Amino acid sequence: MTAPLFGVHTDAGRPDFGPGDVDGLADDLLPIVGPRGISSLPRAIDRASRDGSGMSPILSAADLGRPDLVCYPRTVEVVAPIVRAAIRRGVPITTRGKGTGNYGQVVPRFGGLVLDMTSLTDITGITAGTISAQAGARMINLEQAAWNNGAQLWMYPSTVQSTLGGFLAGGSAGTGTIVHGRNHQGFVESVDVVYGTDDAELIHLEGDDAQPMVHTYGVAGIIVSATVRLEPLQDWKCLYASFAEQQDAFTTAQVLSKVEPLPRILSADGPLMAAALPDDPAIVKGRASVRGIFDARCMEQVTDIITTAGGRVEAVRDGIAQSIKMSTLSYNHPTWWLQKAYPGKYFHMECMGDALVDKLDEVQAVYDGGVVHLEAGHGQMFGMANGIFHSPEQVMEGVPALTELGIAVHSPHQWYVDLDADRVKALAAQTDPKGLLNPGRWM
């Protein structure tokens, strides 16, 4: 059993069960996946116990759990038999992609089986408007396949090596979100899923039936493959600009977020965070940084906006490698680099609202050493309010002050389902009646 998480959230609603008959399950799985398809070796267990929750000083100090067994399906056909066996043995199943989720949702809270999907990497089809792949396919590989076909994904996360299944189940947004919103807003055309029942089979869900599976952290079904949306490839330019003042950079980013055609990504940082990013002559030390992927058709306008606001265009770069590189400097990544530059010092809160720009100084004053990373979202600015960590209580004490400033706050220091939780709980009650799919995800 895991120790209760300390800090800002209670452990209420935690089901009272252990890992089930793991030895019996190991016997059952041998003929399904072979000896190389399962492991209980310490190295495999350690690897399956980790994710990106190290970004939270609160979650990192907690014992989030460890599996007893890890299973590596190598064909989509074996997923349903694996699930049937685990459910019959009463063993919890935590489905794992690349393990980049940053809230501990891929760490098995009650032990049991980790279903590692990273061997299911096939891209199985591509049309003018969609790409189909197995759940373990990397987002970067889907984007590359799309470019090879004159298309682009509607969106992909800054963790470009993460998996399709993991992004759909645990992620929310990324490069492309300025145009298309979040990943539960029509990105998915269909999914093939396995539910947590003792007669589980592969089930195909399309359109409106597929959407409810998105952002459910593997508690309502295991995504085995999916078809997601593409659009025609645009001529993208990756532009790096710098400003003497953070406020000018943020105000300009807000203006740039509305140029048409809309940018694919748009991020801004003050000098402290910019200096923590990987060395690049286009990210000038001591200056604020604005980075955007812009349609070639609006480059003149973009350059005018930057120079009129007192900024400098430092570089303009082409091609998929540059697009991917710029994406990896967006969303949670600047915070990740900040934490790498100053180990153990900073925490972050996810924030949304134009006050991140309009009341920047006040927002940064909420936390000791406060420093904001800014992103353009779908019609609204959002970002990370980073501060120097003192205690879990201090982290939550800042929330009313941020709210007062007009900012919506989401805490990344929690392990539970937080989007539409009542709906997901009702869905999971149907698709996982024994509560064995990634259990312990309810407040």
Ligand SMILES: Cc1cc2nc3c(=O)[nH]c(=O)nc-3n(C[C@H](O)[C@H](O)[C@H](O)COP(=O)(O)OP(=O)(O)OC[C@H]3O[C@@H](n4cnc5c(N)ncnc54)[C@H](O)[C@@H]3O)c2cc1C
């Ligand atoms: C530095 C950093 C930057 C990040 N940037 C972004 C970003 O730009 N946008 C964003 O949305 N997120 C971001 N994240 C969060 C995370 O990287 C993404 O959500 C990522 O897409 C998750 O994919 P994964 O393969 O690593 O999934 P995992 O971490 O392995 O799993 C995530 C969740 O999905 C479940 N899951 C995994 N695979 C399946 C499946 N096949 N079926 C059902 N459930 C499954 C897991 O049980 C878990 O609950 C970031 C995280 C970090 C640490």
